[in-house]
Amino acid sequence: MVSGHPLPGTGAVTGVLEALAFLRDANFAQQRFEQLGNVYKTRLLGQSMVFVRGGVAIGDLLAQPDATEGWWPESVRQLLGSRSLANRNGAAHKARRRVVGQLFSAAALRRYSPEIVAMVDELTSELVGSTGPVPLVERMRRFAFAVIATVVLGLDAASRDALFVDFEIWTRALFSLPLAIPGSPFARALAARNRLLGQLQQVLAQARQRAEAGLPLSGGLDLLSGGLDEAGLPLDDDDLVEQLLLLLFAGYETTASSLSCLLLAVLQDPALMPWLQGELDGLSWPPTAELAATAHDAAVAPRLNAVVQEVMRLNPPVGGFFRRTTRPLVLEGRQVPAGCVVQVALAASNRYRVADSAQLQGDDLEQFRPQRHLEAHDGLTLLPFGGGERVCLGKALAELEIRLMAVGLLQRVRFSLVPDQDLCLQLIPSPSPRDGLLVMADHRG
Numbered sequence: 001m002v003s004g005h006p007l008p009g010t011g012a013v014t015g016v017l018e019a020l021a022f023l024r025d026a027n028f029a030q031q032r033f034e035q036l037g038n039v040y041k042t043r044l045l046g047q048s049m050v051f052v053r054g055g056v057a058i059g060d061l062l063a064q065p066d067a068t069e070g071w072w073p074e075s076v077r078q079l080l081g082s083r084s085l086a087n088r089n090g091a092a093h094k095a096r097r098r099v100v101g102q103l104f105s106a107a108a109l110r111r112y113s114p115e116i117v118a119m120v121d122e123l124t125s126e127l128v129g130s131t132g133p134v135p136l137v138e139r140m141r142r143f144a145f146a147v148i149a150t151v152v153l154g155l156d157a158a159s160r161d162a163l164f165v166d167f168e169i170w171t172r173a174l175f176s177l178p179l180a181i182p183g184s185p186f187a188r189a190l191a192a193r194n195r196l197l198g199q200l201q202q203v204l205a206q207a208r209q210r211a212e213a214g215l216p217l218s219g220g221l222d223l224l225s226g227g228l229d230e231a232g233l234p235l236d237d238d239d240l241v242e243q244l245l246l247l248l249f250a251g252y253e254t255t256a257s258s259l260s261c262l263l264l265a266v267l268q269d270p271a272l273m274p275w276l277q278g279e280l281d282g283l284s285w286p287p288t289a290e291l292a293a294t295a296h297d298a299a300v301a302p303r304l305n306a307v308v309q310e311v312m313r314l315n316p317p318v319g320g321f322f323r324r325t326t327r328p329l330v331l332e333g334r335q336v337p338a339g340c341v342v343q344v345a346l347a348a349s350n351r352y353r354v355a356d357s358a359q360l361q362g363d364d365l366e367q368f369r370p371q372r373h374l375e376a377h378d379g380l381t382l383l384p385f386g387g388g389e390r391v392c393l394g395k396a397l398a399e400l401e402i403r404l405m406a407v408g409l410l411q412r413v414r415f416s417l418v419p420d421q422d423l424c425l426q427l428i429p430s431p432s433p434r435d436g437l438l439v440m441a442d443h444r445g
């Protein structure tokens with residue numbers, strides 16, 4: 001028997017008006033937290049939903065994995081597929097995490113790092129040779145997609161471009177109404193999904209043939225061989241390709257968003273670059289082979305780490321993630337029944353501190369101030385990569401990509417913003433400057 005106070009709620013009955021407000025108002029969750037507290041319930045289109053923010057409530061949720069399971073909106077669930085680890089729970093989820101996690105081990109990252117460095121070098125050459133405005137958002141998206149498709153999955157350029165066309169059709173419908181009416185975005189996305197799975201099957205088959213023939217391999221797919229499911233049986237290809245599709249979904253927009261927001265922050269704040277440059281100029285490029293997997297991490301580049309943390313605090317690439325309760329539980333003293341979808345509101349949490357100590361008062365959480373992460377007690381609970389049993393599988397790769405891009409570019413390229421562009425962020429699917437972050441670039445002499 002769990003006991004706690006009753007859950008405060010918005011009183012929404014059908015959830016239609018709440019759903020409209022949710023779609024239109026970026027401060028939807030924030031306003032309700034201010035009125036109702038850190039754990040409250042509402043209804044969105046007939047679905048009862050509990051929103052939580054702050055370290056205490058989120059900590060309570062993540063500490064009780066046996067009382068929750070993963071949850072995604074129906075459109076995402078169908079497009080990812082029933083075999084995807086994102087849609088699995090318990091032993092089936094754990095087994096697939098173990099298999100896919102091999103693609104992100106330290107040994108795997110050591111293998112990927114030189115290729116990522118080469119991509120950063122290629123982009124640097126392109127930028128310093130450019131004579132007109134360059135849209136950095138597009139370049140960051142291209143880079144983030146190439147890291148997964150080429151560096152991790154081992155695709156050549158032609159196969160990668162073919163995959164990208166279907167991938168864009170598929171992603172457009174991820175958060176749409178899941179109605180497969182002929183010609184609708186969702187129906188087109190389902191068809192694109194089948195083609196994507198077919199292409200990924202071929203990628204797997206080619207990797208296997210090369211391994212059997214003793215030919216050199218590109219990518220990391222050989223690391224998956226011998227992967228076992230929860231019954232100890234080898235994962236079949238139909239299963240594996242759904243996990244690979246998940247990687248494209250999970251690792252592309254998110255990483256591209258954090259890179260674009262990082263460059264935007266550096267370009268918008270005149271005091272930031274000199275502060276950061278003091279550290280960047282002392283870092284080795286390319287990183288040495290021994291440090292390939294951990295290059296430029298917080299131990300050697302604390303300022304860069306603080307900037308990345310601050311970018312993700314104010315503009316988390318994933319604004320929130322979900323769980324469904326399978327048993328009643330108590331979150332920050334509030335009773336949440338079984339069968340509720342819980343949304344962990346990361347964006348709202350990141351601008352909220354559990355208890356403002358006297359020492360922290362006056363520290364404005366709306367302000368971009370990376371130095372706060374270098375102070376002893378910033379009082380924040382930041383979980384841009386989620387937490388607990390479903391914590392982001394690609395965290396180490398994403399962090400490495402971001403550090404390599406930041407150091408490789410900012411050491412060698414000087415940027416200036418093209419005037420008269422909209423630098424506000426569009427928030428869906430992940431934060432990104434509206435006009436594509438147009439810059440002029442030249443060599444930093």
Ligand code: HEM
Nearest residue numbers: 250251254255317318321385386387390391392393394398
């Ligand atoms: C800055 C970049 C990224 C951010 C902010 C991010 C954030 C997240 C978040 C918040 C979750 C949900 C965690 C939860 O439910 O507790 C997640 C899950 C996941 N992420 Fe990432 N991610 C990023 C990049 C990547 C990359 C590069 C990959 C792989 C190529 C990846 C693969 C995954 C996978 C497979 C899951 C599902 C884990 C599970 O359900 O067990 N992510 N990520």
